[in-house]
Amino acid sequence: MTRIFSGVKPTGHLTLGNYLGAVRRWAEDDQYRAEALFCVVDLHALTMEHDPARVRRLSRQAATLLLAAGLDPERCTVFVQSHVDEHARLSYLMECTATDGEMRRMIQYKEKSAQAKASGDGVRLSLLTYPALMAADILAYSADEVPVGEDQTQHVELTRDLAVRFNQRYGHTFVVPKATEPVVAARVMDLQDPTSKMGKSHASGAGIVYLLDEPGVVHKKVMRAVTDSGREVVHDRAASPGVANLLEVLGACTGQEPGALAGTYTSYGVLKKDAADAVVELLRPVQERHAALVADPGHVEEVLRRGAGRARAMARPTVDAAYRAVGLLEP
Ligand code: AMP
Numbered sequence: 001m002t003r004i005f006s007g008v009k010p011t012g013h014l015t016l017g018n019y020l021g022a023v024r025r026w027a028e029d030d031q032y033r034a035e036a037l038f039c040v041v042d043l044h045a046l047t048m049e050h051d052p053a054r055v056r057r058l059s060r061q062a063a064t065l066l067l068a069a070g071l072d073p074e075r076c077t078v079f080v081q082s083h084v085d086e087h088a089r090l091s092y093l094m095e096c097t098a099t100d101g102e103m104r105r106m107i108q109y110k111e112k113s114a115q116a117k118a119s120g121d122g123v124r125l126s127l128l129t130y131p132a133l134m135a136a137d138i139l140a141y142s143a144d145e146v147p148v149g150e151d152q153t154q155h156v157e158l159t160r161d162l163a164v165r166f167n168q169r170y171g172h173t174f175v176v177p178k179a180t181e182p183v184v185a186a187r188v189m190d191l192q193d194p195t196s197k198m199g200k201s202h203a204s205g206a207g208i209v210y211l212l213d214e215p216g217v218v219h220k221k222v223m224r225a226v227t228d229s230g231r232e233v234v235h236d237r238a239a240s241p242g243v244a245n246l247l248e249v250l251g252a253c254t255g256q257e258p259g260a261l262a263g264t265y266t267s268y269g270v271l272k273k274d275a276a277d278a279v280v281e282l283l284r285p286v287q288e289r290h291a292a293l294v295a296d297p298g299h300v301e302e303v304l305r306r307g308a309g310r311a312r313a314m315a316r317p318t319v320d321a322a323y324r325a326v327g328l329l330e331p
């Protein structure tokens with residue numbers, strides 16, 4: 001059976017980008033057709049300046065939102081990365097497999113290290129080695145597929161390279177995974193700055209729709225989205241990034257093709273209103289389930305506890321095999 005692994009970092013509140021790029025597919029498709037694991041990758045949240053209390057809060061919230069989005073713990077495994085030691089154990093072997101040059105070429109490293117420097121913080125070594133941990137997350141579970149947004153494909157490519165290299169050097173140990181991207185909205189852009197990705201922690205929140213934003217807030221953010229100076233509604237990411245983004249968001253919400261949608265609009269205002277309505281409707285059931293789950297925190301904790309147990313049992317044999325393969329003695 002196909003294995004699927006993916007994760008989300010508790011570095012901020014989950015966004016519409018997270019949902020359309022990744023989480024929605026996990027819930028609507030992946031968990032039904034494969035043996036799937038979905039992880040709140042909390043260790044990855046420590047690679048930049050962070051507040052411990054906030055990471056704790058956001059980790060619980062992310063797990064709750066994954067369940068609210070429809071992940072069914074009877075069908076898939078939902079857990080927290082730091083609850084399973086195998087990730088950190090295997091990450092070290094990945095650091096011994098990757099090269100310094102490979103790590104430095106990662107776009108996310110270039111962007112985030114520049115950000116850290118600009119805010120006067122040191123660049124944490126873990127920010128550089130981050131892809132080794134991510135590779136460990138994936139390879140520990142012998143995942144075939146990694147459903148992610150476009151921004152993560154470079155990391156998954158590196159994971160593939162590391163798996164192939166390790167297998168060649170030490171004998172077949174890892175499955176070589178591949179990234180899967182959504183057809184539409186693989187890269188949802190910031191509504192105020194449609195040339196940059198809608199990220200959890202963009203300077204101002206005005207261009208970011210959070211999954212827990214109330215309908216009025218969603219409306220306001222979408223209606224104020226920056227569009228282009230042209231008048232025509234066309235789907236052209238280069239010439240009209242703001243309009244293209246709205247078309248993609250609307251298309252992803254309603255299951256239509258953005259290019260085809262463009263032809264049905266003659267004004268930006270109507271497009272914005274339809275997009276806002278569609279996002280509100282998309283988020284409504286998630287928000288309702290989230291409210292119900294928050295009222296029962298014991299349930300979420302229990303799901304995570306059981307998830308960690310299952311994940312550990314799956315990862316352990318592969319990580320042990322990797323330890324033996326590189327020449328470490330059996331304890
Ligand atoms: P992160 O928030 O970086 O932990 O991302 C979790 C998942 O959401 C990853 O698969 C990302 O590729 C995806 N994702 C994050 N932001 C976006 C975005 N703006 N558009 C599409 N996918 C995204």
Ligand code: TRP
Nearest residue numbers: 005006007008009041134137138
């Ligand atoms: N690096 C991913 C991100 O920033 C999160 C992540 C960590 C991940 N480990 C993973 C995603 C393993 C897929 C598989 O979004």
